[in-house]
Amino acid sequence: MARSRRPLIAGNWKMNGLTADALALAGSVAEGVKQAGWTDREVLICPPATLLVGIAEAVKGSGVLVGGQNCHAVVSGAHTGDISAEMLRDAGASHVIVGHSERRTDCGETDAVVRAKAEAAWRAGLMPVVCIGETLTEREAGRTLTVLETQLKGSVPAGATAARLVVAYEPVWAIGTGKTPTTAEVAAAHAHIRRVLSGLVPDANAVRLLYGGSVKGSNAGELLAVGDVDGALVGGASLKADEFLAIAKAA
Ligand code: PGA
Secondary structure (H helix, E strand, C coil): CCCCCCCEEEEECCCCCCHHHHHHHHHHHHHHHHHHCCCCCEEEEECCHHHHHHHHHHCCCCCCEEEECCCECCCCCCCCCCCEHHHHHHCCCCEEEECCHHHHHHCCCCHHHHHHHHHHHHHHCCEEEEEECCCHHHHHCCCHHHHHHHHHHHHCCCCCCHHHCEEEECCHHHCCCCCCCCHHHHHHHHHHHHHHHCCCCCCHHHCEEEEECCCCHHHHHHHHCCCCCCEEEECHHHHCHHHHHHHHHHC
16 A cells, blocks of 8 residues: 655754764765665755755755754844854755653643744744653653653644644653663554544545654654654764664665
8 A cells, every 4th residue: 555645754964964974974974875776765964053054955856855953033133142044044954843752851841832932833834843752761661651641632733734844752861871672562652643633633544654763764654654753863873874774764
């Protein structure tokens, strides 16, 4: 059966990359994507903001998309050190990750803040990738589905549609740890997310739901084969072109 949702493989470089190595990495990814000639999946890389302009230029014509890792909620003003969605767009981004668990933890971002950032993404013409996920304590307390529901309801703005929303499920305990949920656990979480979305988004069935947390070349096949998984948000493995392309190939 043909997939109705085009898989998205997104690389989140986090705070990694200086110009020379980053351009080489982006160049290798671009070359691999160009050679593969995929039209049935999308490949996105989200480098640090300092590299956006250069990388957007380096991947031009390859089909690789470029995104930011965070944005501020307002257009401009007295917010030292922050970057607006409009600035990301101006630098060549088409997407922006909002509400990553590292930002929720490191910067105290609440669901309301994440929602405002998703709205800012729309205002600037960017596709927000809204991240949600439970901590280990929450999972062990049997609260995973409740936590996901609360985060979704708080973080997805009114007016969302599949054409302007991507959701990433990233269990906090699976990020950067080499641990992943079982495929049954991923399936249960994604099915629940889609159920909750059906109360928030008119075409919830068409919204892409990414899985993130220790995705690598060797486990991408089985994770991406789970019914409601429409792609991956990849941290560590996105810093190696071969690994990242292997994940894209598995989609
Ligand atoms: P990881 O990170 O692939 O290194 O676990 C995923 C993420 O934080 O998006």
